[in-house]
Amino acid sequence: MPSKRSAPKNQALAVPIEVAQGRAISYQRVSTQGQAAEGKSSFERQQQTFDNWCARHPEYPPLQAYRIARSGADAGRFQWLHDGLKSGEFLVGDVLVVESINRFGREAMADTLQNLFEIWAAGIKTAFCDHMEGQVFDKADFNNVPATVFLLAGKITAARDLHL
Numbered sequence: 001m002p003s004k005r006s007a008p009k010n011q012a013l014a015v016p017i018e019v020a021q022g023r024a025i026s027y028q029r030v031s032t033q034g035q036a037a038e039g040k041s042s043f044e045r046q047q048q049t050f051d052n053w054c055a056r057h058p059e060y061p062p063l064q065a066y067r068i069a070r071s072g073a074d075a076g077r078f079q080w081l082h083d084g085l086k087s088g089e090f091l092v093g094d095v096l097v098v099e100s101i102n103r104f105g106r107e108a109m110a111d112t113l114q115n116l117f118e119i120w121a122a123g124i125k126t127a128f129c130d131h132m133e134g135q136v137f138d139k140a141d142f143n144n145v146p147a148t149v150f151l152l153a154g155k156i157t158a159a160r161d162l163h164l
Contacts, residue, residue, distance in 0.1 A: 021059050021060060021093055022060055022091065022092075022093035022094040022095050022125065023060060023061050023062070023063035023091070023094050023095070024050070024053070024054055024057070024060040024061065024062045024063060024094070024095050024097050024127075025063050025064060025065075025066065025081075025090060025094055025095065025096050025097065025124075026046070026047070026050040026062070026064070026065035026066065026097050026098075027065075027066050027068075027081075027096055027097070027098045027103070027104070028043050028046040028047065028050070028065055028066065028067045028068070028099070028103070029046075029067075029068050029069075029070065029072060029077070029103050029104075030042055030043065030068075030069050031069070031070070031071050031072065043067055045099070046099045046103065047065060049099045049129050050062070050065060050097055050099070050129075052129075053097050053127065053129050053134045054097075056134065057127075057134070057136070060095050060097075060136070063090075063094065066080060066081075071106070071163075072102070072103070072104070072105045072106035072107070072159065072163065073105070073106045073107050073160075073163050075107070075111070077105065077115075078115055078118070078119060081096065081119065081122075081124065082118075082122060085122055085123070085124070090124065091123075092122075092123030092124070093123065093124075093125070094124055094125070095124070095125045095126065095127050095136050096119060096124050096125070096126050096127070097126075097127045097129070097134070098126070098127070098128050098129070099128075099129050099130065100128060100129065100130040100131075100155070100159075101128055101130065101131065101152065101155035101156055101158075101159050102130075102155070102158070102159040102162065104128065104159075105156075105159065106159045106160055106162065106163035107160070108160060109153065109156050109157065109160070112156045112159075112160075113152075113156070116142075116152075117139065120138045120139040120142070121139070125137065125138045126138070128155075130155070131151065131152070131155065132151075
């Protein structure tokens with residue numbers, strides 16, 4: 001069962017929504033419930049990475065962390081994000097911050113890219129802390145920097161290979 005951690009109220013309101021470019025949503029994933037158990041979890045590491053990213057990008061105040069114990073090769077992992085957009089919990093311009101491509105997914109290349117394109121098409125930007133120093137990007141940025149496809153392809157391949 002996924003869990004959500006909200007940012008501290010004073011932190012979440014650091015930049016009013018009407019002047020913010022968007023808010024930061026942390027996606028934190030482990031593969032099994034056993035890995036989510038205290039003492040064995042990488043959630044703390046992923047949270048620290050998110051906190052560090054937010055400190056470097058104060059224009060995106062932290063909104064919440066979404067934690068899930070589910071294989072990165074399972075389809076449908078981002079339905080919560082699309083549902084949150086429909087309900088108004090998330091807004092166009094918010095940024096999905098992920099520690100690494102490996103945490104984002106371990107599906108085949110086309111499936112991982114499809115997830116990215118669907119997230120971007122919904123108006124959510126992405127930032128991978130292990131890619132270009134956590135730069136925020138969307139479809140337009142993806143198209144404007146030709147090397148991005150190759151850099152992401154290498155990381156997606158490595159994540160998939162780790163899964164297999």
